[in-house]
Amino acid sequence: MPSRHALVRRPGPRLAEGLVTHMDRRPVDVALALRQWEAYVQVLHDHGWRTTEVAPADDCPDAVFVEDTMVVFRNVALLARSGADSRRPELPAAREAAEALGCSLNAVRAPGTLDGGDVLKVGDTLYVGRGCRTNLDGVRQLRAAFEPLGARVIAVPVSRVLHLKSAVTALPDGTVIGYPPLVEDSSVFPHFRPVLEESGAHVVLLGGDALLMAASAPRTAQLFTRLGYRPVPVDISEFEKREGCVTCLSVRLRALTE
Numbered sequence: 076m077p078s079r080h081a082l083v084r085r086p087g088p089r090l091a092e093g094l095v096t097h098m099d100r101r102p103v104d105v106a107l108a109l110r111q112w113e114a115y116v117q118v119l120h121d122h123g124w125r126t127t128e129v130a131p132a133d134d135c136p137d138a139v140f141v142e143d144t145m146v147v148f149r150n151v152a153l154l155a156r157s158g159a160d161s162r163r164p165e166l167p168a169a170r171e172a173a174e175a176l177g178c179s180l181n182a183v184r185a186p187g188t189l190d191g192g193d194v195l196k197v198g199d200t201l202y203v204g205r206g207c208r209t210n211l212d213g214v215r216q217l218r219a220a221f222e223p224l225g226a227r228v229i230a231v232p233v234s235r236v237l238h239l240k241s242a243v244t245a246l247p248d249g250t251v252i253g254y255p256p257l258v259e260d261s262s263v264f265p266h267f268r269p270v271l272e273e274s275g276a277h278v279v280l281l282g283g284d285a286l287l288m289a290a291s292a293p294r295t296a297q298l299f300t301r302l303g304y305r306p307v308p309v310d311i312s313e314f315e316k317r318e319g320c321v322t323c324l325s326v327r328l329r330a331l332t333e
């Protein structure tokens with residue numbers, strides 16, 4: 076049975092200084108962000124997930140976006156090496172947390188760069204965004220780490236958004252969902268369904284038919300309800316202002332032996 080264990084990292088006091096690339100900088104309410112993060116973690120718990128908190132990295136404004144620190148396939152964690160220098164000090168504590176959970180570790184090395192948010196898993200297929208945070212050598216190292224374990228790695232160009240998973244994620248049946256203006260080439264995905272809102276493209280599979288998604292995508296939530304899913308909306312407005320989405324606030328470990 077798949078495990079339901081997630082790594083999370085609470086937002087730090089410098090969240091407002093977090094990077095923005097494809098949007099204007101708007102003020103962030105750090106106290107509200109903490110409450111939103113707690114509500115997000117509560118939703119995971121309510122759906123049977125255990126969580127481990129990665130030690131805070133309060134000097135790193137973007138540390139809450141813990142998904143970017145690694146890619147986990149089966150029980151192997153590939154520690155990322157962000158294309159953004161300011162995010163690299165987030166790594167050591169994330170590494171310790173993955174190790175403490177019994178993951179086998181590997182790491183992207185220079186000159187490779189890779190952010191976890193660029194890797195979308197659909198079954199044994201890993202789509203990897205080749206964009207501003209993940210370079211060709213990062214893609215090569217992802218392939219070298221996981222193809223021997225049975226993964227198939229497919230590189231996808233990303234230029235309109237920060238990460239591949241800012242543009243697309245996948246429903247439980249493997250259908251890739253995306254907001255068309257932000258998807259460069261939907262033909263790489265065997266099954267693609269357009270959604271109506273940018274943040275509607277981001278789902279965390281909670282198990283069964285439950286989909287954690289941003290409260291900012293109500294029309295897409297209605298679409299998913301019509302498809303037989305159960306959307307669980309969370310308000311992550313303060314993280315969205317720093318280009319975060321529901322996926323990047325956790326690393327889901329579905330193949331741990333517990």
Ligand SMILES: NC(=O)NCCC[C@H](N)C(=O)O
Nearest residue numbers: 093094140192317318319323
């Ligand atoms: N996986 C993700 O979508 N991560 C969001 C990271 C946002 C952060 N402000 C950054 O630019 O790195």
